Structures are given as structure tokens and as C-alpha cells.
Amino acid sequence: MSATFALLHPPASPLPPFLSFSRVSHFHSPPPLSTADFWRLTSRRSVPISKTSISTMTNDEENAGTVKKQLSKLFEQSLRITVPSESDVEPLIAACAPKFGDYQCNNAMGLWSRIKNKKDNGFKGPPTIGKVIMENLPPTEMIEKCTLAGPGFVNIKLSTSWIAKNIQKMLIIGIETWAPRLPIKRAVVDFSSPNIAKEMHVGHLRSTIIGDTLARMLEFSNVDVLRRNHVGDWGTQFGMLIEFLFDKFPNWEHASAQAIGDLQEFYKASKKRFDEDPAFKGRAQQAVVRLQGGETSYRRAWAQICEISRNEFNKVYQRLGVQLEEKGESFYNPYIPGVIEQLSNQGLVEESQGARVIHIEGVNIPLIVVKSDGGYNYASTDMAALWYRLNEEKAEWIIYVTDVGQQQHFEMVFSAAKLAGWLPANDNMYPKASHVGFGLVLGEDGKRFRTRNTEVVRLVDLLDEAKNRSKSVLIERGKAAEWTEQELEHTAEAVGYGAVKYADLKNNRLTNYTFNFDQMLNDKGNTAVYLLYAHARICSIIRKSGKDIDELKKTGVLTLDHDDERGLGLHLLQFSEVVEEACTNLLPNVLCEYLYNLSENFTKFYSNCQVVGSAEETSRLLLCEATAVVMRKCFHLLGITPVYKI
Ligand code: ARG
Numbered sequence: 001m002s003a004t005f006a007l008l009h010p011p012a013s014p015l016p017p018f019l020s021f022s023r024v025s026h027f028h029s030p031p032p033l034s035t036a037d038f039w040r041l042t043s044r045r046s047v048p049i050s051k052t053s054i055s056t057m058t059n060d061e062e063n064a065g066t067v068k069k070q071l072s073k074l075f076e077q078s079l080r081i082t083v084p085s086e087s088d089v090e091p092l093i094a095a096c097a098p099k100f101g102d103y104q105c106n107n108a109m110g111l112w113s114r115i116k117n118k119k120d121n122g123f124k125g126p127p128t129i130g131k132v133i134m135e136n137l138p139p140t141e142m143i144e145k146c147t148l149a150g151p152g153f154v155n156i157k158l159s160t161s162w163i164a165k166n167i168q169k170m171l172i173i174g175i176e177t178w179a180p181r182l183p184i185k186r187a188v189v190d191f192s193s194p195n196i197a198k199e200m201h202v203g204h205l206r207s208t209i210i211g212d213t214l215a216r217m218l219e220f221s222n223v224d225v226l227r228r229n230h231v232g233d234w235g236t237q238f239g240m241l242i243e244f245l246f247d248k249f250p251n252w253e254h255a256s257a258q259a260i261g262d263l264q265e266f267y268k269a270s271k272k273r274f275d276e277d278p279a280f281k282g283r284a285q286q287a288v289v290r291l292q293g294g295e296t297s298y299r300r301a302w303a304q305i306c307e308i309s310r311n312e313f314n315k316v317y318q319r320l321g322v323q324l325e326e327k328g329e330s331f332y333n334p335y336i337p338g339v340i341e342q343l344s345n346q347g348l349v350e351e352s353q354g355a356r357v358i359h360i361e362g363v364n365i366p367l368i369v370v371k372s373d374g375g376y377n378y379a380s381t382d383m384a385a386l387w388y389r390l391n392e393e394k395a396e397w398i399i400y401v402t403d404v405g406q407q408q409h410f411e412m413v414f415s416a417a418k419l420a421g422w423l424p425a426n427d428n429m430y431p432k433a434s435h436v437g438f439g440l441v442l443g444e445d446g447k448r449f450r451t452r453n454t455e456v457v458r459l460v461d462l463l464d465e466a467k468n469r470s471k472s473v474l475i476e477r478g479k480a481a482e483w484t485e486q487e488l489e490h491t492a493e494a495v496g497y498g499a500v501k502y503a504d505l506k507n508n509r510l511t512n513y514t515f516n517f518d519q520m521l522n523d524k525g526n527t528a529v530y531l532l533y534a535h536a537r538i539c540s541i542i543r544k545s546g547k548d549i550d551e552l553k554k555t556g557v558l559t560l561d562h563d564d565e566r567g568l569g570l571h572l573l574q575f576s577e578v579v580e581e582a583c584t585n586l587l588p589n590v591l592c593e594y595l596y597n598l599s600e601n602f603t604k605f606y607s608n609c610q611v612v613g614s615a616e617e618t619s620r621l622l623l624c625e626a627t628a629v630v631m632r633k634c635f636h637l638l639g640i641t642p643v644y645k646i
Contacts, residue, residue, distance in 0.1 A: 027424040027431065065181060066577035068093050068103070070142060071156065075105050078136040082129065083111055085118070095574065101147070101155035102570055105133060108152030126152030160560050163569045167626050168558045175633050179220050180580035184396040184430055186224040188389045189215040191401040192317075192324055195232030196309040197241055197267045200316060202441040202449050202515070203403050205459050209504050209639065210438060211401040212322045213588045216637045217579055226325065226393060230385065231313075233306050233328035236375075237267075239288030242301045243280065244270035252301060257308045316459045320497060321639060327385075335384040336376050340369055343383070348419055360415045367412040382413045386433065390422055396430045399586065404437035404510065411435070436586045439512035441504075449515045467496035469521055470529070483645075491643050495529055496521075498640035502528035505638055506592040526596050528640055534599040535635070536646040538628045542621060545612045549625050556618040558626075564605040565623060571601045575630050579637065588638065595634040602627050 065073075075091035083089065092106040108130040115121040123129050130152035137146065144159040170178055191211020194200040215225045244266070249255040260266060273280050291298040310326070317324060340356070343349050349356050354372035369380045389395045400410055414433045417423045423431055441449040471492035474480070479488055503520035507513045523529045542549055560566040575594070582590040611620040635642045 027426075027429045066580055067158070067573055068095070068577045071103055071105075074137055074140055074142070075107070075133065075154075077138050078133050079107060079111075081136045082132045083115065086111060086114060089114075095577075096155070098567070100149060100153070102158045103156040105130075105154040105156065108133065108154070112152070130154050158570065160566055160569075163566065163573055164558045164560045167569055167572055168553075168622065171553050171558075171622060171626055171629065175575075175629055176220075178576040179222060180576055180583060182218070182221045182223055182580070182583065184223055186226070186393070186395050187218050187397040187399060188226045188228055188393065188395040189218070189399045189401065190228045190230045190385075191215070191399075192313075192322070193228075193230040193232070193402070194309075194313055196306050196328075197237070197263045198232070199264050200313060200459055202459070202462075205316075205462075205500075206403070206438050206441060206504055206509075207401045208316070208320060208322055209501050210436065210509055210588060211399075212320070212639050213505060213591075213637060214399060214401065214436065214583070214586060216639060217583045217588075217591070220579065220633075220637060221583055223397075226389075226395060227323055229313075229324040229326040229328070231306075231309075231326055231328040234330040234333060234381070236285075236288050238291055238302055238305070239286070240270050240274045240284040241267065241305055242291060242298055243284045243287045244273060245301050245305065247280075252304070257311060260308060263305070263308055263312065316463070319460070319463050319493075320501070321641070329378075329381045332381050332384040332388060333376070335388055336380050339384045339387045340380065342387075343369070343416070343420055346420055348416065358412075358416045358419070360412050360419075363408070363412060363415070367416055379409065379413060382409070383416065386413060386417055387422065390417075390431055396432070398431070398433045399436055400434070401436045401438070404439060407435055407437050434586060436509065438509040442512050442514045444514065444516065446514075463497060463500065466500050466517065466521070467492050469517055470495040470499065473521070487645075490641075491645075494641040494643050495532055498528035498532060498635075501639055502531070502592065505588040506596075508589050509587065526592075531595060531599055531631070532635075532640070532643050533646050534602065535628060535631045536643050538602065538624050538631070539644045540646075541606075541611055541624055542628070545617070545621055547618075547621055549621065552618055552621055553625070556622055558622040559616070559619045560623075561616070562605075562609050564601075564608045565620070568598075568601045568605045568623060568627065571598055572626055572630050575633070591634060591637060595631065595638075598627065598631060598634070 071093045072091045075093060079089055079091060080087065089107065089111060092110070094104055094106065095102065096104040108126040111129050112123065112126040115123065123132070127148060130148045134146045134148065134154055137143070142159060142162050144157045144162075146157070147155045149155050189211050191214075192204055192208040194204045211227075215227050218225050245252050245260070249260065252260075274284055275281075287298060291302055306328075340349065343358065344356075348358050349369060350359060350366075351357075352366060355368050356370035357366035357368050359366045367379050368377060369383060371377055386398065389398050400406075402410075410433075414423065414435075417433065418425050423433060443449040471488065474488060474492055474495075479491070483491070499520040503515070504513070506526060520527055521529055523533060560569045571594075578590060578594040582588060605623070609616070609620060611617060611624060614620065632642045
């Protein structure tokens, strides 16, 4: 544990007051199950489902957590009795193919290999272990029956009325009760993070979309999320930009953003000048020194350039409905010297060809924290930012969303932080830092995505095109006559932006994907358009029934007698564990897959079970409503605005 307390040793020279190393890092693993929880479960008896028991139910500890977690608790209890000698064995519970059951407990085989050589272990092989695991299960209303299969799998069939009861409970108390529980209170999601005066390219769009979804999933799980825009707002390029601004606009303080115009063009022109004009280059280099020295006019010019960029970025964020708080590279600047001093005092920083570096075992290049000219770089800033997030912001999970090209950089930063004792060596413990890498966006030609005339795709144009295309389709379908202009606009935006987001999120983020408007705006197949329409259709079924759904929630009872009702119900109930998995493994595509399967399950149900006018109308309308509620929550987590009419 000694590394844990490295932060407690004060650095040799005094640090600025903001660098107080007072925090003791308490590394923690996810909280273990309390025995009280366990034993409470044993005393639970099956209660017949009644309306009063549903409406008075709260999200109490007793049946908290995902289905998987609740089953794990039950099987853990059984395991402790079945094999008391193996007290560290964790229950292995997984959802399974419908032909076997709903879930499976897969502990028997592993247990057998652990105990087979122990004398008098009392078992003949995995099947007998499986059988006894089944017998030792505490009584529960959750499970209808268990059966033994193959070499010792325990197949679990959940009680249908228990599934129905939980769905109805969610309808009454709200989907928030299905929020996963994560073992952390605060996280930083560092995403989007474009560079001032440079283009915000599709890579930043991916980071924005993926990062926003991760933040939304964590927020839904009751984690306090600091959404950080780590913009590149510091560095030598600013000397060149400021000098160019002074030259081109002597009256720059009063020049409007429009006059300065397109910052990317401005950047290009100043770079050209920098490369071609040695006198200008000299002045630009001087300007960096003056900016860093804090000279007022240089600071002001810098702030103005940042402001113009910020306004551009905000247009994209606004369209996408993404919230971000900017804490750019410059913010961490004052923290760098203290942090490097600290690392040096720990003996981690070495001299190498004039630079100061941290060597990371197993990596052939060192992490440069001070350049040979004495300046700081991307890595110095990231070390200071990580320090700040852990110690000042007290974040327990710090998530960085960038393209896979930066993976090595982050791995080195995290390794250095482990060496310094800021992070535990064990990746399963908190505080934790994770890099969320993603692949490239490709054009039809299989190369990096670009448009015909510009080198990079302007994000705003791209979003406009998605919206315009979806608007044309709506107009073709006669909606301009049916809807108000506002409804038309709103739906076109929801569908267009939703399509761009979903096309990105549905892929495993590590793979490259091809950007194709026709594909993403197709109303068939695995697209946002198809899913949004599916949701609108469910809403229209409910509307057309003429029933007051809020009233039905209070007075009606949901049952799942038909196989396809049960299948849909079970899928709904698995929402919580899917979000938990998507969150813990930082994989939004897991949630997309769930959403797509949800709509498939709904279609199956709707084709085989008559809703309106049937004897089961009330129950089936409630099932429709539950599906719509879960779909909307999925949309919300994916940053997609649901539509109610098509
Ligand atoms: N500005 C960087 C880029 O455009 C991304 C920053 C990511 N965050 C970080 N803490 N390094 O590549």
C-alpha cells in the first residue's frame, strides 16, 4: 500500500496554495454484498400479486439491482451452503438462449475442478453440484423453476408474474428505479475537446457523440458527471495567430468575429506566413513568450481568438444537444510546475537528451513531461489535469474519449500516475482512468471522410444536410400539409441528428465505419429512423385506443400470458443490466443493440397479439406503454430526441 500514500509526502519546495496534497487516496473496489442483504432475502416469501402490493411498493433494497444481480444474490447464498469450503466463489449468472431458460448459473463445472481432488467433497461430478445448488436456493418469488442441463448448468426460468409485477412497478414509480447502481459517486468525462483555430473534424464529432452518451448513462446511474471539454487552447501556435491578428487587423480589439472570418482559413494563412517570412516567424516566437508572460494585449488577443472558436464549436453542440464545460489546456498550466516537481521528488523524472521524461516499463519511448527547451507539452498538461481531477475534483473515474491514435499517450499517462501512486495498480479498483478509443470515419471511397471541395467536413454542414434530407422525406410523405412548420422542423432535426448519432453509436467504437447518408436515413434496418418510427407507432396505438394510459396504470393489471408478451416483458426487464454493462465497459453499441432488439421483440408481440379490442386490451396497452417508456429512455441515453408522430 505504500504507493497509495505517495501524495502525502510534501514536495521539497513550496507549492502554490492550490496544489495542496492533502487528499489521501482511498482506493476502493466495488462494495461487497452485505450479509444483511443476503439474509433478508431468505426471509422473503412469495406474495401473491395484488394491486395494492404494487402501488405501495417502493424501490427498496430488497429487490434492488438488475435481474442478474438479484439472481446472483440468491445463488451466492446457495453456493455458501453448497460448498462452504469455497467461500470466495462468485456466482456466475448469465442471460441465456430462450430454449434453455431465461438465465443460467454456470458455477458447477468450475467448482468441480476446484474440489474434485479434495477428499470427501461429497459430490460425484458437476451435475450433482448443480443439483445441490438448485436445492439450496432460498425460497423466492422471483424464480418459477430451475432445471439441470448438460454437464451441470442450472437453467433458470423467472416467474412470469414476477416479471409482470416489476414492469408494472416501473410504470408506476418511473424508469429511474431501473437505474443501475455503480460503485462511484463522481466521474469526469473528457470528450469532444477540439483545438482552437483548427478544424473540428469528424473525429471530434465521434468524441462528442460517444462522450455525451457515456456521460448520459453515468448520469442516469446517479453518478455526478463533470463533462469536460479539454480544448487545445494553449501552445506555440498562438504566437503565430496573435501576431497575424495584429498585422491583419490593427484595430483587432474592435474587429468583429465576422471580420476575422473563418478561423480555419485564418490559421492556414498565418501558418503560410510563418513558414515563408522569417521576420514574422521571429515575432511569432516572441509573441508566445509575451503571451505566456501574461502581457495584457497578448492575453486579450488570445482570449478573442478562443472566443471566436468557442462560438463555432457551440453551434455544433447546440445542434447536437450536448452540454460541456470548457476547461481547456490553459486551465491546467499553473498546476504543471508543482506536479512535475512532485513527480521529480518521487524520483520518477529523469533527464534524457535535455528533456525531462518518465520511463514506463514495457514502452520503448519515454513520456516527455518537460521539453528540451524547457516548455511543457500535451503530456505535461495531461499529467496536471489528471492530478487536478483526482485531487481537486475528487473524481473516482476519469474517462477520456479520443481516437485510438492517442491510446499510447493515455496508457503512458495512466502508467505514470500509477507509478506516482495516484492510481491503484489494479485496474479493477477505483479511482480509475480509462481511455475510450474509437476508429475512423470513412467516406464511400474507403478513405478518411472528406467532402468534395473542402479538405475536412464542416460539421455544421453535415448536420444540416442530415436534417434537410429528413425534412424532404417528411415533405414527400405529405407532412407539410398535416403538421405545423414547427413540428416539421422539430421532427426533421430529431430524425436527422438522431440518424447521425445512431449510425456512429451502433458500431463497436473501435472499428472504423463508413459515413453514408442514404444508409443512416433509411427507414428500414438498424437505423434511428426505423427506431423513432417504431416508437411513434407504439404511441399511436395507445392514442388510437382512446384509453387514458395514466388511468390504466393505476387501475389495470399487466399479465404476460402469451409467449411473445413474456419475451417482450423479459427484454424490458433486462434494460437495467444492459445499461450497466454499456456503462462499465464503456460500450454504447451494447445499448443500441438492446434498443434494436426491443423493437424487434415488440414487432413480434404486435404481430401475434391483438391489442386494441382484445380481451387483454388493458394489459397489452400497459405493455405497449412500458415499451415506449424504455425506448424513450434508450433514446435519451443515446442523445436522440424521440418523436411521437410519424
Ligand atoms: N485536443 C485533443 C485533440 O484534438 C484532444 C484532447 C483529449 N483530452 C485530453 N485530456 N488529452 O486531439
